[in-house]
Amino acid sequence: MEQKGIIGGFYSEPEAAGEKENCVEKNQIFIQTAVKLAxxxxxxxxxxxxxxxxxxxxxxxxxxxxFSDQKELIDHLIYSYGGKGIRDFTDKMINQSYRKLEDFENIAAIEHVLGNISDGTVVGIIGSIDSCAIVVHDLKENEMVKKIRECEERVSSEVVRAVLTICFDVATKGREGKKVGTALIVGDVDEVMQRSHPLIINPYLGQTPEDSNILEEHNWESVKELAQLDGVFVISEEGRIHAAGRYLDVDARGINIDKGLGGRHVSAAAITRDTVAVAFTVSESGGVVRIYIDGKELICIDKPQRCIPA
Incomplete structure (x- = not known):
């Protein structure tokens, strides 16, 4: 059973200096309680x-x-809903709380998948102007973690970690201030190469294994730079980048994905139906990361958020 709990409390926004000091003291008590629990x-x-x-x-x-856009649990909720009755306030509070709990769990899962947080429970301290909560989450029961583990049945966990790191960076930062969309097809290289053709001269042709290995962090910047070009990356299960700027020659009939997604996603899904490759895509419009296996969307990570060491 998933280990999850909430310990929370409310206090008004401090106005006087004494109230601010009292608020800081309460926060410290809250943190110490969370640390002891962890x-x-x-x-x-x-x-x-x-x-x-x-x-x-x-x-x-x-x-x-x-990051800052994950720091608002129920900010200004009392002031926005104070005149509409306690039921409206409570309903809104519950909805906001569940959404922020999901955000916290997704952040924990992303950092775990990327190798920054080990297995086990994660304690979250979520606070805003009006409220604080302590959340305990068991990563073994996290749905995102479970689904990404399915990729590791075909591709090494190190390659999945490297590819997702690049995808998350492209999704959240773009490139030189511009939004960027891309697709990385990992595994079953021979079949993928046979079912695609080059749109540009292959920038990885003749490169040394070290300079074309996605596991080497010094190669990530060039991958993100080339992500601005049309076409997909073709990468082996072990992390060797065989090509960039490839057009997938696939039959998209029978592929059922969300309406509004473009050709990049349709062809990425189709190539995973016709091969045993795993496809990772980043939407240019919304910065959404998706993973496809066997012609179907395995997981959709909407605007992935990261955290930084304190």
Whole structure:
């Protein structure tokens, strides 16, 4: 059974200096409580989503800060819904809380898949102007983690980790201020190459194994640069980049994906139906990362968020 819990409390936004000091003191008590809980559970990480000061707390558990757009749990909720009755406020609070819990779980899953957080439970401290909550999440029960593990039955976990790191960077940052969409087809290289043709001169033709290995971090910038071009990357199960700028010659009939997705996603899904490759795509319009296996969407990660060490 999934291990998940919430411990929370509300307090008004401080106005006077004394109230602010009291609020800071409450936050420190809250953090200390969360750290004690994490240590007793043997948690693998603590994630802070809010304006918390962690300087005076000692722990051997790795601590991360969520990015700013993950820091609002129920901000200004009381002020927006104060005149509509307690039921409207409560319903909105519950909906917002569940959404932010899902955000926290997705952040934890992403960092776990990328190798930054080990197996086990993760304790999250979520705070805003009006509320705080402590969340305990068991990564073994995380649906995103389970689905990405399916990719590792065909592709090594190290390659999945490297490809997803690049996809998340492209999805969240784009390239030189511009939104970028791309697709990386991993595995079953011979079949994928036979079912595609070059749109450009292959930039990886004649490259040394070291300079065409996606496991080498120094190659990631060139991959993100080439992601701006049309066509897909073709990568082996072991991480060797065989080509970039390839057009997939596939029959898209029978491929059922979300309406509104373009040819990149249709062809990526189709190539996984016709081969045993795994396709990773990034939507240019929305920065959404998708994974396709056997002609079907395995997982959709909407605007992936990362966290940074505290």
């Amino acid at each position: 240590e007793e559970l043997g948690s693998s990480a603590i994630i802070l989503a809010g304006d918390f000061c962690f300087e005076d707390v000692n722990t051997n558990i790795p601590v991360y800060h969520a």
